[in-house]
Amino acid sequence: MKATSEDDVRMQSTRLPLRMLLAAAAGAVSVLAIPPFSLLFLVPLAFSSLFVMVQRVSLWRGFLIGWSFGLGQFGFGISWIAESFYVDAERFGMLAIPSVAGLSAVLAFFPGLAVVLFAQFNRLTADRPLASSLLLGTCWAGAEWLRGHLLTGFPWNLAGYALVDYDALRQPAAWIGSYGLSFIAVFAGALPGAAFLAQRPARPKSLVMFGGVVLAAWSAGMFRIASDAPAAPGIDLRLVQGNVPQDEKWVPGSRERTLTRYLNLSDRPGKFDLLLWPETAFPGFLDEDAAAGRRIAGVLPDGALLLTGAPDRVETDDGTLYFNALQAYDSSGRILAGYAKHHLVPFGEYVPLSGWLPFERMTEGLGDFAPGPGPRTLALPGAPLVAAAICYEIIFPGHVIDAEARPDWIYNATNDAWFGNSIGPEQHLASARMRAVEEGLPVVRAANTGISAVIDATGAVLERLDTGTTGIIDAPLPGARAATPYSRFGDWTLLVVIATCWIFLWGITAVGARPKAHARKDKRG
Known part of the structure; x- marks a missing residue:
């Protein structure tokens, strides 16, 4: 027996590098299941492969396999970050590949953690592949939630986003959020693997369960789409996509060219009540530039408003504070309201531990941006209540709107010029589409170089301007739906899902253990 055990250990050790390689490939394949590819059939391929590979593994081997999956997932999925380093290639170009590789290795810790949890508790469910796949889904969703909250959080490319491009299948996020949608995706994705591992007579159960999960999600989604159709508020929008290259935006003397471009696009024939410019559309302190304010007022019809991104600064006793802001102006050029971005991009808008780390931030400016106080609802004359979300902030489920003052729509001003024509x-x-589903609110997105879009409360894209396009979108503001369960309770709904699943798993484990105990007792008797 001892020799056999040693042989098993030796065999597992030799198989580990192969499993890690296959796991990395499966992780990369999982990226093809999310936008812009949205090859949904790859969800079961990726997660069933992982499910099969992590059966009956030690915690350490489980971590390495899960980490390898994450390395493939993030190495491919966030490869576009390298584009931002080449905007100023002379200073930052050499950091592109090491930074993406390092960040991917750190983020891969979370899939590794998910598999460690799975390996720890799967000892109780390993002989029940259906229960085992349910366990993997809960562990994965929990690890993604941690990824979205630890340190500054980075909930990018959640597993549930594989369902974004499928109208009905993304709707369950209205009840359980995007992390809950990840649970559905991974649980269902692992079921074909459960069928593969099950005894032949039990295999149909896994496949029937797979079909049942998909059908239930689709049916719930179709019900939501068909019900509670909102009325439009009667507000006409004009979104402006100036398409100003990032490497030109802050060049001395470029401000006049940028402003003229936005003014000319804004002044095209057509009627609008709200004019929407993207993040830092004006590369300067607009509220301090009276001449620019007058020129903007000249393109605004009477009663119309402008919402635009622009830097802001405030003098304090401790010095000048700089903000990445969104500002509202009326047709007289008077500033009505402002919002300061509160969830800043590490190394892009500020340097964490700047007194200790020998790095400089990648964006132009006089100093690190300071964070604003948090989500805020803006009340503007003649316009529905609006929640502001600047660029990166839209990726955070449950942290976009002020729960105490529910808005009627979300305005996402962004600048994705840093990332070129990448994915x-x-x-x-x-991410913006998923916030619309979760909150039951339309999301309007103005981007410097794209993708600008009008998104309704079901996450459907009604209008869009693709990356690299210069132009405008004239469209009515879609209506808001009633507050969703997720908008009311947030990620507590995920906790309910996970707790329910674990109570179920505990129950079937206890029931399964009872006959074995009786059998041992009878044998002793």
């Missing part, structure tokens, strides 16, 4: 802007748009 990054499409993935960013997918």
Whole structure:
């Protein structure tokens, strides 16, 4: 027996590098299941492969296999970040590949953690592949939630985003959020693997369960789409996509060219009540530039408003504070309201531990941006209440709107010019669509170089301007739906899902253990 055990250990050790390689490939394949590819059939291929590979593994081997899956997932999925380093290639170009590789290795910790949890508790469910796949889904969703909250959080490319491009299948996020949608995707994705591992007579159960999960999600989604159709508020929008290259935006003397471009696009024939410019559309302190304010007022019809991104600064006793802001102006050029971005991009808008780390931030400016106080609802004359979300902020489920003052729509001003024609802007748009579903609110997105879009409360894209396009979108503001369960309770709904699943798993484990105990007792008797 001892020799056999040693042989098993030796065999597992030799198989580990192969499993890690296959896991990395499966992780990369999982990226093809999310936008812009949205090859949904790859979800079961990726997660069933992982499910089969992590059966009966030690915690350490489980971590390495899960980490390898994450390395493939993030190495491919966030490869677009390298584009931002080449905007100023002379200073930052050499950091592109090491930074993406390092960040991917760190983020891969979370899939590794998910598999460690799975390996720990799967000892109780390993002989029940259906229960085992349910366990993997809960562990994965929990690890993704941690990824979205630890340190500054980075909930990018959640597993549930594989369902974004499928109208009915993304709707369950209205009840359980995007992390809950990840649970559905991974649980269902692992079921074909459960069928593969099950004894032949039990295999149909896994496949029937797979079909049942998909059908239930689709049916719930179709019910939501068909019900509670909102009325439009009667507000006409004009979104402006100036398409100003990032490497030109802050060049001395470029401000006049940028402003003229936005003014000319804004002044095209057509009627609008709200004019929407993207993040830092004005490369300067607009509220301090009276001449620019007068020129903007000249393109605004009477009663119309402008919402635009622009830097802001405030003098304090401790010095000048700089903000990445969104500002509202009326047709007289008077500033009505402002919002300061509160969830800043590490190393892009500020340097964490700047007194200790020998790095400089990648964006132009006089100093690190300071964070704003948090989500805010803006009340503007003649316009529905609006929640502001600047660029990166739209990726955070449950942290976009002020729960105490529910808005009627969400305005996402962004600048994805840093990422060129990569897959990054499409993935960013997918996050915005999921916030619309979760909150039951339309999301309007103005981007400097794209993708600008009008998204209704079901996450459907009604209008869009693709990356690299210069132009405008004239469209009515879609209506808001009633507050969703997720908008009311947030990620507590995920906790309910996970707790329910674990109570179920505990129950079937206890029931399964009872006959074995009786059998041992009878044998002793």
